[in-house]
Amino acid sequence: xxxxxxxxxxxxxxxxxxxxxxxxxxxxxxxxxxxxxxxxxxxxxxxxxxxxxxxxxxxxxxxxxxxxxxxxxxxxxxxxxxxxxxxxxxxxxxxxxxxxxxxxxxxxxxxxxxxxxxxxxxxxxxxxxxxxxxxxxxxxxxxxxxxxxxxxxxxxxxxxxxxxxxxxxxxxxxxxxxxxxxxxxxxxxxxxxxxxxxxxxxxxxxxxxxxxxxxxxxxxxxxxxxxxxxxxxxxxxxxxxxxxxxxxxxxxxxxxxxxxxxxxxxxxxxxxxxxxxxxxxxxxxxxxxxxxxxxxxxxxxxxxxxxxxxxxxxxxxxxxxxxxxxxxxxxxxxxxxxxxxxxxxxxxxxxxxxxxxxxxxxxxxxxxxxxxxxxxxxxxxxxxxxxxxxxxxxxxxxxxxxxxxxxxxxxx
Amino acid sequence: xxxxxxxxxxxxxxxxxxxxxxxxxxxxxxxxxxxxxxxxxxxxxxxxxxxxxxxxxxxxxxxxxxxxxxxxxxxxxxxxxxxxxxxxxxxxxxxxxxxxxxxxxxxxxxxxxxxxxxxxxxxxxxxxxxxxxxxxxxxxxxxxxxxxxxxxxxxxxxxxxxxxxxxxxxxxxxxxxxxxxxxxxxxxxxxxxxxxxxxxxxxxxxxxxxxxxxxxxxxxxxxxxxxxxxxxxxxxxxxxxxxxxxxxxxxxxxxxxxxxxxxxxxxxxxxxxxxxxxxxxxxxxxxxxxxxxxxxxxxxxxxxxxxxxxxxxxxxxxxxxxxxxxxxxxxxxxxxxxxxxxxxxxxxxxxxxxxxxxxxxxxxxxxxxxxxxxxxxxxxxxxxxxxxxxxxxxxxxxxxxxxxxxxxxxxx
Numbered sequence: 001x002x003x004x005x006x007x008x009x010x011x012x013x014x015x016x017x018x019x020x021x022x023x024x025x026x027x028x029x030x031x032x033x034x035x036x037x038x039x040x041x042x043x044x045x046x047x048x049x050x051x052x053x054x055x056x057x058x059x060x061x062x063x064x065x066x067x068x069x070x071x072x073x074x075x076x077x078x079x080x081x082x083x084x085x086x087x088x089x090x091x092x093x094x095x096x097x098x099x100x101x102x103x104x105x106x107x108x109x110x111x112x113x114x115x116x117x118x119x120x121x122x123x124x125x126x127x128x129x130x131x132x133x134x135x136x137x138x139x140x141x142x143x144x145x146x147x148x149x150x151x152x153x154x155x156x157x158x159x160x161x162x163x164x165x166x167x168x169x170x171x172x173x174x175x176x177x178x179x180x181x182x183x184x185x186x187x188x189x190x191x192x193x194x195x196x197x198x199x200x201x202x203x204x205x206x207x208x209x210x211x212x213x214x215x216x217x218x219x220x221x222x223x224x225x226x227x228x229x230x231x232x233x234x235x236x237x238x239x240x241x242x243x244x245x246x247x248x249x250x251x252x253x254x255x256x257x258x259x260x261x262x263x264x265x266x267x268x269x270x271x272x273x274x275x276x277x278x279x280x281x282x283x284x285x286x287x288x289x290x291x292x293x294x295x296x297x298x299x300x301x302x303x304x305x306x307x308x309x310x311x312x313x314x315x316x317x318x319x320x321x322x323x324x325x326x327x328x329x330x331x332x333x334x335x336x337x338x339x340x341x342x343x344x345x346x347x348x349x350x351x352x353x354x355x356x357x358x359x360x361x362x363x364x365x366x367x368x369x370x371x372x373x374x375x376x377x378x379x380x381x382x383x384x385x386x387x388x389x390x391x392x393x394x395x396x397x398x399x400x401x402x403x404x405x406x407x408x409x410x411x412x
Numbered sequence: 413x414x415x416x417x418x419x420x421x422x423x424x425x426x427x428x429x430x431x432x433x434x435x436x437x438x439x440x441x442x443x444x445x446x447x448x449x450x451x452x453x454x455x456x457x458x459x460x461x462x463x464x465x466x467x468x469x470x471x472x473x474x475x476x477x478x479x480x481x482x483x484x485x486x487x488x489x490x491x492x493x494x495x496x497x498x499x500x501x502x503x504x505x506x507x508x509x510x511x512x513x514x515x516x517x518x519x520x521x522x523x524x525x526x527x528x529x530x531x532x533x534x535x536x537x538x539x540x541x542x543x544x545x546x547x548x549x550x551x552x553x554x555x556x557x558x559x560x561x562x563x564x565x566x567x568x569x570x571x572x573x574x575x576x577x578x579x580x581x582x583x584x585x586x587x588x589x590x591x592x593x594x595x596x597x598x599x600x601x602x603x604x605x606x607x608x609x610x611x612x613x614x615x616x617x618x619x620x621x622x623x624x625x626x627x628x629x630x631x632x633x634x635x636x637x638x639x640x641x642x643x644x645x646x647x648x649x650x651x652x653x654x655x656x657x658x659x660x661x662x663x664x665x666x667x668x669x670x671x672x673x674x675x676x677x678x679x680x681x682x683x684x685x686x687x688x689x690x691x692x693x694x695x696x697x698x699x700x701x702x703x704x705x706x707x708x709x710x711x712x713x714x715x716x717x718x719x720x721x722x723x724x725x726x727x728x729x730x731x732x733x734x735x736x737x738x739x740x741x742x743x744x745x746x747x748x749x750x751x752x753x754x755x756x757x758x759x760x761x762x763x764x765x766x767x768x769x770x771x772x773x774x775x776x777x778x779x780x781x782x783x784x785x786x787x788x789x790x791x792x793x794x795x796x797x798x799x800x801x802x803x804x805x806x807x808x809x810x811x812x813x814x815x816x817x818x819x820x821x822x823x824x
Contacts, residue, residue: 055748057747088755088773090756123744314726318815322819328497331648332648335469341469343469346500360502360504361536399816404733404812
């Protein structure tokens with residue numbers, strides 16, 4: 001494991017139990033030694049489920065499996081192994097995925113099509129099925145109700161190059177019933193829009209009909225995981241689930257016009273955004289958490305494309321690593337995005353310092369103040385492209401020697 | 413200046429004179445010390461010109477200028493300064509550009525609209541007009557007929573972070589008349605498709621009508637500069653020119669059906685491809701020259717997009733730097749390209765070693781042989797995506813600590 005990211009939170013947060021969720025972890029030794037590499041969440045009968053998956057055209061076997069059963073609308077379990085992505089493993093991989101679902105199904109007398117699957121790690125290596133099945137059987141015996149310690153153990157079991165375990169929670173009141181939303185996630189490299197090598201498992205004890213739950217998760221993912229980038233790469237395995245157990249006793253939400261929908265949706269979005277930010281903070285080699293806001297674009301999508309063009313530029317990212325207020329590279333990032341921008345109306349702020357406007361450097365702008373801002377762990381870049389009112393914010397990290405050290409050695 | 417790229421050619425090539433081309437360089441001290449930073453090529457009256465320019469929506473002042481006069485079809489001169497890109501410099505930048513053209517025009521009693529312009533270097537700083545004009549006047553006095561030494565001096569004067577000067581030549585026989593094609597170029601970082609921070613100046617003493625010359629250059633650029641990538645970044649300044657002086661005495665080519673068109677076009681393409689490869693060999697921090705060929709795509713454009721998706725992946729590039737035959741990252745690159753690919757028909761070769769097919773690792777493939785191939789300075793990756801017959805080859809380099817060292821310190 002690499003050293004803890006300098007941008008890591010002080011510690012794993014205290015997370016509440018989510019009624020109707022039981023957790024287990026197990027050290028099966030599939031790839032890693034001396035740590036858990038299997039995670040199981042068992043959810044109550046009647047739990048609804050939503051999912052968003054990688055847009056990769058070479059998805060992993062567990063993505064194929066989970067996507068195929070998502071239409072059921074309900075689920076009973078989700079299983080994750082770390083260290084091996086079970087991606088590009090052909091029919092052997094599909095067999096391992098099916099076997100995983102069947103083993104868990106058999107342990108709890110549920111249907112295999114109610115068991116969602118995630119795998120993360122190396123691509124192109126088959127899983128050792130015997131050890132896998134034995135591990136899963138042991139995993140199934142270790143269930144305990146969700147609790148802060150259990151969430152932390154689960155978040156640790158799904159890590160690969162992550163330097164810290166990631167969890168987040170929110171609590172809301174739905175007409176007098178306290179409802180919890182808790183999520184855990186993994187991801188640090190190969191992180192890019194349209195999902196990343198990231199897995200997210202979010203649970204609530206609210207009750208929500210499957211279609212609404214899907215709308216809620218899709219919206220939350222668009223505003224969180226699809227707005228972060230570490231290195232522009234997109235994985236074969238990205239998946240996020242939202243499970244609603246209904247075990248809080250709150251009445252089921254079946255319409256977006258139910259005011260409780262908005263309340264719960266905001267909590268779900270907050271938890272996913274918190275997890276997404278933690279993933280950026282664990283960006284491989286990251287030393288700066290960077291927020292880039294583009295305004296004045298033709299529409300919000302254009303703003304997002306421009307912001308990601310800046311965020312993905314290796315030249316911008318290396319300048320940030322060097323605390324160099326080289327806003328010329330930001331101009332370059334705007335110019336290459338392919339979206340409408342008025343060069344001569346462009347404004348660029350580094351922190352609160354307006355460094356460029358009217359197509360030139362601001363006369364007398366303080367490079368010192370801009371540089372001072374860049375010495376912080378958290379930095380902000382704002383760009384107005386002078387066309388219309390579209391806006392978007394994305395988050396990224398800097399590009400350092402650490403990224404290369406980590407990625408030049410991952411398999412060894 | 414950084415240390416010479418390990419992928420640099422043995423030395424600057426011997427380049428022939430091109431009839432009708434005179435060259436000059438001068439040390440104006442605009443940014444650099446103890447080296448020439450101005451370059452002028454004066455071409456005979458009647459020279460036709462073609463140009464391709466950056467697609468950036470924030471183009472530099474010299475790009476604006478040159479694009480605006482390209483329609484003339486003929487030109488008398490091209491001037492380049494290095495160290496300052498005159499990009500994002502507003503009206504002051506436009507004034508500097510006009511002043512440059514007018515100063516050269518006045519020195520040779522030609523029209524300013526016959527003077528093409530290029531600037532490369534830092535973005536967002538205005539040029540010191542007084543020193544610039546004085547330098548240009550001195551530059552104009554130093555003209556000499558093109559020769560191998562003059563080409564090398566010119567290629568040196570246009571360098572920024574380049575670790576070596578870049579030149580290439582070809583000679584062809586057009587119905588008994590020997591015709592030369594000579595090009596010089598600069599570029600090493602911020603290199604990506606649709607041009608890069610690269611400048612190319614290509615000259616021939618053949619005679620070609622302007623429209624045909626443009627077709628010839630556009631084709632050559634598509635197959636060369638637009639097929640290379642160092643870091644996916646695209647600059648505000650990219651420009652390539654092709655000047656045809658006609659001074660060889662060869663009859664003018666006015667139709668693509670003239671068999672001499674194809675002969676000359678092949679020579680022009682070869683020179684541009686050679687220059688493009690040299691730019692990749694000078695990729696910032698590069699230690700490997702990487703050729704990626706994608707076949708079996710829906711069409712050639714799809715193949716190119718997939719190949720560039722692999723070539724631009726930081727995870728692929730860091731694995732290549734580590735000589736790690738991590739073909740899973742190539743699968744990832746195919747998957748994220750957004751073009752049709754059949755995961756279960758995909759084939760991947762590293763060098764001559766078929767490492768993956770039918771959606772799995774090839775049983776018994778030799779990781780040792782694949783790794784052995786990656787120890788070379790020049791490596792090949794072939795991917796067949798199993799859809800149709802589209803193919804494309806692109807060239808890139810690996811991503812190393814050197815890239816970060818160079819780019820975290822460029823302005824200091």
